[in-house]
Amino acid sequence: MYTISDLAEQFGVTPRTIRYYEELGLLTPSRTEGGRRIYTASDVTRLKLVFRGKRFGFSLDEIKEMVLLFDEDRTGEKQLKVTIQYGEEKLAEVNERICELVEVREEIERLLTEFKGRLSE
Amino acid sequence: MYTISDLAEQFGVTPRTIRYYEELGLLTPSRTEGGRRIYTASDVTRLKLVFRGKRFGFSLDEIKEMVLLFDEDRTGEKQLKVTIQYGEEKLAEVNERICELVEVREEIERLLTEFKGRLSE
DNA sequence: TATACCATTCACGTTAACGTAAAGAGCAAG
DNA sequence: CTTGCTCTTTACGTTAACGTGAATGGTATA
Known part of the structure; x- marks a missing residue:
């Protein structure tokens, strides 16, 4: 289980980037009682796919299409x-x-x- | 020798895209008497490199750095x-x-x- | 329990990479 | 030489992918 800044640090981006990906429907982390995001290992692999897609010049919309289809x-x-x-x-x-x-x-x-x-x- | 719309069609983009690349310093085509752009074969290869770079997710600034350095x-x-x-x-x-x-x-x-x-x- | 640091949601700002519209000029065909 | 198309510059518009506060609330620790 990770917090949003854990993942941000791990992938070298800001928390805002991760929230933006959620806004686009690329991730759907669960929340704590207090409303904070918690990420599982499968969220991490999902994020890896996203960044891999980015490295190869795909737009976030294309990436969404791909990860959702195979999921x-x-x-x-x-x-x-x-x-x-x-x-x-x-x-x-x-x-x-x-x-x-x-x-x-x-x-x-x-x-x-x-x-x-x-x-x- | 090609016109700007020749190249645009060949690469599947608009003339505006080619002009924009020139604006950034990626191309420096010569002109006719009347001020129109004319492109040589070496401009074509240069453009191929640019689009190849784009396919691999490089920004136009990074692409500029690369093509100019090797040129x-x-x-x-x-x-x-x-x-x-x-x-x-x-x-x-x-x-x-x-x-x-x-x-x-x-x-x-x-x-x-x-x-x-x-x-x- | 107070405090210091995270987190959350708006909401507006920014940059790259073009799109688009306007006003004028070149040029090939009839 | 005029008609019709393409080209030119100038300049403002647009979209994706975030950045950057501001105001507020959760939570670990001394």
Whole structure:
């Protein structure tokens, strides 16, 4: 069980950021008797997903769509098929991203060896 | 040689976006006699880098720092060393990103096989 | 139980990254 | 050379993602 400033410190943001995410429906922590927010371990993993999404340039709305979709109860064949469809699209996107990053890495390595070569003259 | 709306269409943005990037110093296209912007192939590659940066969640300021650094004339040993230092930092970042994305991919694949298993019952 | 420090909810402010509208000028086609 | 479209600058508007008080209330500790 964590307080809001615990999480804020852990993720390097302000409490306001966490409250804002709740305002958007990304989190729904429970409260104490006195009305204070308390966060569980599953809130922490949820937050990890959110920040990971941010690191890859997704908007908070897109992130919401993703975390909620993979979080709902996937009973019902139709729902399950839709989820699988969505998951495969996301998988393709991720694969493209990886390819692109690998290209970027090769480009940087190429530049680095060129610069180092110039330096040793 | 391209007009501003050529590039806008090619990259799926509005001319205003391209002008805004110029305003920030990300591009410096030449002009016709009448004052209209004309873009060369090297402007196109520059723009590709910009949009690639955006896809990975960098701000336009960070992108500017990167494209300008790798674009200047790298004479002078000191400048060269600074550039190499910077490049190695970026390389480490890119490698981290790749690792993270590979984890995401495994997670998605895990979820997909689980859902598909449930579907075939 | 007092006090010092958290927390809470408004509510307005800020910045990045453009959108949009107005007023004028370039330019290709007929 | 005029018509119609595209381009130019200027300038104000917009939205996402928070920042920053202000006023108030909970809570651990001396």
